[in-house]
Amino acid sequence: MSGTPHRYALVGAGSRATMFVNAVIERSDKARLVALADPNPHRIGVHAAAVEAAGLPAPAAYDAADFDRLLSETEPDTVIVTSVDATHHEYLLAALAADLDVICEKPLTTTAEHAAEILAAEERSAGKVTVTFNYRYNPLHEKVAELLREGAIGEVISVGFDWLLDTRHGADYFRRWHRLADRSGGLLVHKSGHHFDLVNWWLDAAPVQAFAKGKLAFYGENGKRTGHDRGYDRVAGSANAEGDPFALHMAENPQLKELYLDAEGEDGYIRDQNVFAPGVTIYDDMMALVDYDSGVTLSYRLTAYSPWEGYRVHFNGTRGRLELLVVENDHVNPHLKGPNGASIHGTHEAAEEGWYEMTLHPFWTKPTKIDVGEYQRKGHGGGDQRMLAVLFDGAADPHQRSATARDGVNALAAGLASNESIATGQAVAVTDLFKQ
Numbered sequence: 286m287s288g289t290p291h292r293y294a295l296v297g298a299g300s301r302a303t304m305f306v307n308a309v310i311e312r313s314d315k316a317r318l319v320a321l322a323d324p325n326p327h328r329i330g331v332h333a334a335a336v337e338a339a340g341l342p343a344p345a346a347y348d349a350a351d352f353d354r355l356l357s358e359t360e361p362d363t364v365i366v367t368s369v370d371a372t373h374h375e376y377l378l379a380a381l382a383a384d385l386d387v388i389c390e391k392p393l394t395t396t397a398e399h400a401a402e403i404l405a406a407e408e409r410s411a412g413k414v415t416v417t418f419n420y421r422y423n424p425l426h427e428k429v430a431e432l433l434r435e436g437a438i439g440e441v442i443s444v445g446f447d448w449l450l451d452t453r454h455g456a457d458y459f460r461r462w463h464r465l466a467d468r469s470g471g472l473l474v475h476k477s478g479h480h481f482d483l484v485n486w487w488l489d490a491a492p493v494q495a496f497a498k499g500k501l502a503f504y505g506e507n508g509k510r511t512g513h514d515r516g517y518d519r520v521a522g523s524a525n526a527e528g529d530p531f532a533l534h535m536a537e538n539p540q541l542k543e544l545y546l547d548a549e550g551e552d553g554y555i556r557d558q559n560v561f562a563p564g565v566t567i568y569d570d571m572m573a574l575v576d577y578d579s580g581v582t583l584s585y586r587l588t589a590y591s592p593w594e595g596y597r598v599h600f601n602g603t604r605g606r607l608e609l610l611v612v613e614n615d616h617v618n619p620h621l622k623g624p625n626g627a628s629i630h631g632t633h634e635a636a637e638e639g640w641y642e643m644t645l646h647p648f649w650t651k652p653t654k655i656d657v658g659e660y661q662r663k664g665h666g667g668g669d670q671r672m673l674a675v676l677f678d679g680a681a682d683p684h685q686r687s688a689t690a691r692d693g694v695n696a697l698a699a700g701l702a703s704n705e706s707i708a709t710g711q712a713v714a715v716t717d718l719f720k721q
């Protein structure tokens with residue numbers, strides 16, 4: 286081992302934690318996971334066992350409610366926050382108060398009040414917040430940034446962005462805590478935050494106003510109208526769930542079983558609810574018109590019940606147009622299947638592999654296909670590993686992909702303004718949201 290290893294503590298020991306735990310394990314020469322916190326001791330145990338299996342000392346285990354004690358007793362250098370969205374601020378604020386750096390999963394938080402508190406806490410702290418917007422690190426998205434910055438289409442005037450989540454991945458947000466707006470902020474915060482962040486980063490601009498529409502038209506009790514609902518509460522133990530293309534069979538997937546099914550006794554977190562069960566408080570069909578401080582306008586759509594997964598984004602500029610079409614591999618690829626063939630995101634087969642097409646249409650000349658190499662098949666289009674190299678190894682960051690707390694707030698702003706606009710029927714200015 287060279288020198289003293291950097292000490293990490295992680296809070297929120299669910300599935301996303303796996304990527305960070307593995308990243309620290311893989312860098313055991315310079316990094317050490319000293320503590321894990323979660324309300325669920327079983328899930329902590331799963332991650333701790335992975336650390337021990339690598340021949341490393343077991344991290345100390347804490348109830349998330351004892352986070353301050355964790356900080357004082359285990360003295361981490363950096364805190365990693367991968368907990369339920371609506372709880373991020375608690376750990377950000379505690380870590381910043383202790384002058385620690387924080388690596389925080391998106392969304393930074395779920396309310397304007399907490400966003401303002403985090404920015405103020407960072408001002409007072411010697412610690413720094415990095416928000417893990419891994420989509421920035423996808424080579425396709427870096428290429429878009431590069432083309433726009435070098436003026437390939439001149440000055441950008443408007444953007445169109447249409448994101449589709451399929452009935453496996455999109456459905457997953459309706460099986461557990463994401464289905465509750467007060468836990469996830471709804472998909473305009475939880476999911477669109479990625480997309481709004483990309484636009485902010487691509488344009489180097491911040492949203493100032495949003496007008497939006499949103500509805501819950503497919504999941505939840507709509508299943509009765511559409512005939513998709515098979516009338517059970519959760520998959521495990523329900524005969525009606527057999528053969529349901531929307532059902533997540535945790536027992537057939539070792540990771541899901543270990544992390545959630547076997548952990549239920551501790552906290553009652555049910556990971557496999559029927560997506561058509563009542564109680565959903567988020568939207569599954571959303572659109573927003575967003576104005577940017579640079580004058581650019583964005584028209585955005587998010588559909589969570591699409592037959593295919595991916596997105597179309599286009600930029601209209603003063604010298605041409607740039608278009609990107611992506612069939613997202615991560616959630617259509619059968620690599621997400623468990624060892625005995627059960628799909629993690631439902632039971633039906635993926636229709637195709639991921640692919641992309643990027644086209645530059647300059648004025649008065651033939652369109653050019655932009656080749657960004659073979660489509661990266663794993664980890665958010667290859668973004669995850671590239672992000673970890675910047676976060677943990679100090680790899681070069683040529684496009685300023687590393688996102689700050691302010692970037693996190695700007696990504697949140699369009700989603701929060703959109704949610705407020707849906708509620709009020711009015712256009713909502715971002716400054717009004719952050720008035721207090």
Ligand SMILES: NC(=O)c1ccc[n+]([C@@H]2O[C@H](COP(=O)([O-])OP(=O)(O)OC[C@H]3O[C@@H](n4cnc5c(N)ncnc54)[C@H](O)[C@@H]3O)[C@@H](O)[C@H]2O)c1
Pocket residue numbers: 296297298299300301302322323324325328349367368369370372390391392417418419475554665
């Ligand atoms: N960037 C990405 O691509 C990406 C992908 C997946 C998840 N995420 C983010 O990672 C985070 C975790 O998502 P996940 O899919 O792992 O969810 P998960 O449900 O698997 O894990 C969440 C964990 O938080 C714990 N928790 C619940 N209440 C808590 C509290 N009060 N304090 C601390 N922990 C608490 C739960 O017990 C659980 O272990 C979310 O913020 C999500 O947005 C990001």
